[in-house]
Amino acid sequence: MSEFILEMRGITKTFPGVKALENVNLKVRKGEIHSLCGENGAGKSTLMKVLSGVYPHGSYDGQILFEGKECQFKDIKQSEELGIVIIHQELALIPYLSIAENIYLGNERAKGGVIDWNETYVGTQELLHKVGLSENPNTLVTNIGVGKQQLVEIAKALSKRVKLLILDEPTAALNEDDSENLLQLMLEFKRQGISCILISHKLNEVSKVSDSVTILRDGQTIETLDMKRDQVTEDRIINGMVGRDMTSRYPERHAKIGGTALEVKNWTVYHEHHADRKALDNINMYIRHGEIVGIAGLMGAGRTELAMSIFGKSYGRNISGQLIKDGKEIRNNTITEAIDNGFAYVTEDRKEYGLILMDDIKRNISLTGLGKLARGTVVNEREEVLVAEDMRKRMNIKAPSILQKTGNLSGGNQQKVVLSKWIYAEPDILILDEPTRGIDVGAKFEIYSIIHELAAQGKGVLVISSELPEVIGLCDRIYVMNAGRITGEVSRDQATQETLMRYMTKSGGA
Template identity: 65%
Template sequence: MNDHILEMRSITKTFPGVKALSDVTIQVERGEVHAICGENGAGKSTLMKVLSGVYPHGDYEGQIILEGEEVTFGSIRDSEKAGVVIIHQELALSPYLSIAENIFLGNERKSGLLIDWNATNVQAAELLRRVGLRENPATKIMDIGVGKQQLVEIAKAMSKDVKLLILDEPTAALNDEDSAHLLDLIRGLRDQGVTCIIISHKLNEIRAIANHVTVIRDGQVIETLDLQSGEVSEDRIIKGMVGRELTNRYPERESHIGAEVLRIENWTVHHPQQHDRVVVDHANVVVRAGEVVGIAGLMGAGRTELAMSVFGHSYGSNISGQLYLDGNPIEAKSTGAAIRHGIAYATEDRKKYGLNLIEDIKRNISLAGLPKLAPNGWVDGNRETVVANDYRRSMRIKAPSVAVKTGTLSGGNQQKVVLSKWMFTEPEVLILDEPTRGIDVGAKFEIYGIINQLVDAGKAVIVISSELPELLGICDRIYTLAEGRITGDFPVADATPETLIRYMTLEKD
């Protein structure tokens, strides 16, 4: 007989205008890694928020059975007392506090009424050792990378005597090395008896680490698959997620490459605070009409710094070099000037820089192109609504209306709002920085189709991605970037993962 640490029975959760979960039942065995897959908006994160008390008892229908007993969590604090800890995709760490302070925030180590800082730092150091970090517990969170911050979150969870650890897209923002380290840590936690639930769109990671995977589609459980046999393929999981065979991950496109649109020449950028530090070093990039150009590089290679500095000097200091549009030199020293010249940049961090999450879909879509809606100085509200609805339909944004707050959308739908915003400006050059990070295979396919539509219309597209198969699947040419320098320029027919990695790791002479 299976030993189930968790059963969620007939969970139904409704928001105004939409049923997010409908009669969901799931069982998780003690000491396993259980994956949950589904398209963006399928209800995965909603289900975990029900489990962890973010949506309290009484706010949903159904039962949660933990270790054989029904539980009714009224808050996250209640679920944590029971040993259920959730780590959200957006890490909940204070950048200005130390690692130790973050680990025990709300769970302070005290001596009488005062915090015992010696005990705090000693216990923090032990927890850091368990997750494989050697950082000084007094180090501020802002001074460590995202991969290490993810490990601090796990150390924080372990400080609460975790029995069931929920990880929502834990590797979405990590490079391959950090992802591999995190997966090894999850395996170690499983071996120590900690049950883990992991939400992820990276199917290769799920197959590598999970014992079972539950597929959710449109708020309902489709199936639970046993991955231990090794017979469940990624394509089999995808079929459950999207409801059909997805025989090709990348839509086919006929290339019709035309004349040069954008040329970046001898582009050099210095760090915004450390003015003597070069982050982009005499880069030269050319993009033509109807062409998708990829930029491949390791974390810290200067990919985002290059893109943001080209987009109106929105990053960096002491920027030098020249931009040419259709062969003519241009000055684009502000984001407004870049937009007027037909350059758009969709940021890798859509929540922080790409969207106003407390505003509705309509305002987010119109924001970058407001002058088009205000020929007389006043925004035409009716026209704004029409435009937003057109994009909601054409981009298949899952929302009942354009009045919905953007922060309530899934990651994939938020990304479609970002793309809609920039497409409304009718750019000649669209720079997409990690456009499919944290979204599912079905939404990725749709975004690839949008990219194809843009280049078919004669636009030039630059795609920055950490996923080499993605670049090889959608690009015409790929530049490699290492330590701020362009190290290679490959037609996609001549590019292989091995070649790209070799040029991505070239060191300065």
Template identity: 70%
Template sequence: MSDIILEMKGITKTFPGVKALDNVNLKVKEGEIHALCGENGAGKSTLMKVLSGVYPHGTYTGDILFKGNVCEFKNIKQSEELGIVIVHQELALIPYLSIAENIFLGNEQAKKGVIDWNFTTMSTRELLKTVGLSESPSIAVNTLGVGKQQLVEIAKALSKKVKLLILDEPTAALNEDDSENLLNLMLEFKQRGITSIIISHKLNEIAKVADSITILRDGATIETLDMKKDNVTEDRIIKGMVGRDLVNRYPSRDVKIGEVLFDVKNWTVYHPTNEDRKVVNDVSFNVRKGEVVGIAGLMGAGRTELAMSIFGKSYGKRISGKVYKNGKEINVSNVNKAIENGIAYVTEDRKEYGLVLIDDIKRNTTLANLKGISKNFVVDDNKEIAETENFRKKMNIKCSSIQQKTGNLSGGNQQKVVLSKWIFTGPDLLILDEPTRGIDVGAKYEIYTIINQLAAEGKGVVVISSELPEILGMCDRVYVMNEGKIMGQLNGAEASQEKIMKLVLNKKKEGQ
């Protein structure tokens, strides 16, 4: 354990207008699990992309030493040949290819130029067994859930004789059970002598598996700590990440709840392809002015399906039920009607559905409300710039300029752009689906502050979250969903993780 398998010395990486890494140093011991922490934009993923050859030698300054030898990787293939394999946050699987084809893509098992499918299938079975999957190697990857796809990615890494496994936010999109299985798998790999680097914002996960931790802030190394010897606490990690003590994870607010703003009654939604299957079953709930309402439940409970179907019926078939605003029934038959009636929906998948990643911050911010920057159907460029600059300052979006591509922003800043886009529509009800997924504690606090400001303005806010501490810390009332039904509701003051889980596991619908 005392031998250093990886050393990165004085790594500096610059993008136009931004110094992403500033003289970063990292040492990883052989056979350990080393955590890399920092706020969004701190440089964690950039550092790992330098290490793996995504950013080739010559595009950065500094040295990489692997097993004592200086490495100058020109591409990913060269780093993988030495056993350095990275599993990115955005999975790099081909959905319509089989598990076997994905695992050996670019590393085909061939004899005399012809793929040996028997050997490929047999090897795939062994690798799947190692990561705890029993699926057939021949099934298409798109038939698997996100948790199993993540395990296929890890099996793919193992096929490359991995010596240093890098996992970038491996549990960001996973539920609690899948996250637990993945962390246990990392501990198993450690027993086999595989060294791992994990990038994660989930400090409880780091506490469970990591032997040591390096904290980055603003592209620079703050400190490296031994998790046991240095008596590392979550508060110490947070202080290193954000540069200050974060006394309260959830900002306090002066709660002033008014009359019922939105009321959903007897809402039922059927699956878009299996029209006999109900995904939302006779759900009724309401949101008051100035109120933050949480919707809790396990993955698959129907929370996202409920939200998307209310937002212009953008999910599901055979939708029935009524939506009322200030006591009057409103039309939510399509997205435009929903926006006109003051509803905004911030999706859980900002990269796929929330943003146009190849476009700049300016256009993404105004995209849902072009009327707000137009005159006689012509966009007023000056007004668009002024409105976007206003949101950049108000939301504290860290960027080189509003012309920067959103795809080059950190996760937390991307989320602020999505929020800006929908707040610019002037909504009365904001539905926020997993609003802090994949972002750090500092950015989370800023998002929570924005939610409180919206509530203080008299808007209604619905927060869908898989993180129960977030639901408990932010919400005035909590509805609990399971199998498409509302199982009950709790006032914020009486809500607890135990009471929520009790309702989740209760199969009988209780009084709402």
């Protein structure tokens, strides 16, 4: 009997105009955690979609063996019946169904053809407990944040009889505590004999839990490493991913900081669904021209709520307080008004709010700047093409052309399109909510460099990130939030993960 639960041999997958995978080989041992690493566009997610039947047999070349038997999956249902369950990088929940309904959708707990809601409810509670959630199973998915939605996806996967669990960037939306809980859960699965394939750009997590690592680059297998035998370091993995050594994770910072660009005074926001509950309580902060300001906090601290309420009051109700831009009070009562006032907001949920996935790169990039492209009431298409091509090259978006459908891009390249859209709008205040979520280390460096460039142009940049090393490495000054309040303000030279965590768990104001 083979020691491998999975063998993928010579997998080749082609899309119109691009070869996504070329002769890729992957072997996963029984009961191991096997990581798949590579830059955005390297083919990791595509390979897993081939395995799970999202791309059915006949749409690719090569062979898949699972538990020693050749498989020819026509759809994802067939792979799940054998115990292969994939959690995709982009969430696939139905927002207006409850958590319980989402978890057991297609896998209903029924007796005599009738759903047993009591068993469904109890089963959901048990699964939510496993992933660290305390939500009521009847809560609608639309009423919980993207981080908690990722945990619901994981609970949904656990509801099936899993033999091989594939996790595509599972901790991208999670804070450090929740990420650690998930990693411990994966180790528990390993002890139970369940095999896992982990796709992650967080190399510290890869190093912590993986038994083996396969590295892909440009759709090809570079090497497979045994984490213990080969004494694998993060730098070794990075070198395989990008084909070069990276001496630093963050660009060198030469800040020229000017006067105050934006002040937020006494900013109070009530919860969208609970009118008597404050989501943000008396927030006071400022950003200067040329400054990169970070916001750190645990999930539910109010970081995204703050960003969205400032940006056209797109979150919350009964909002009070002042926004003062360059010394003058302004009103951002709508998103259009916020854009006109020189604000831009890169959302943490690019799929839902950041992009039109059915449209091409060109149209997505030009969306916020149509006024600049218009001649009368007609968009100058030649200029639109030139703008999109310039942004594609500047942001290093990996696509055969600007006419590529955005929904067919990797998650990291989709994020680059979102950034391109807002950079083209030429804002004065740029709010970036998890700007490098799901992006590899090479692309992160590129985005950090662009953020530095924007700050050098005198723009005020606000960065929200769940990764404390990123906040410390990128920002000039950091605000820390907990329970809707600012609990601390730390300068770059005083910032440590321990200091930030202390403020993140502190109650009350700064």
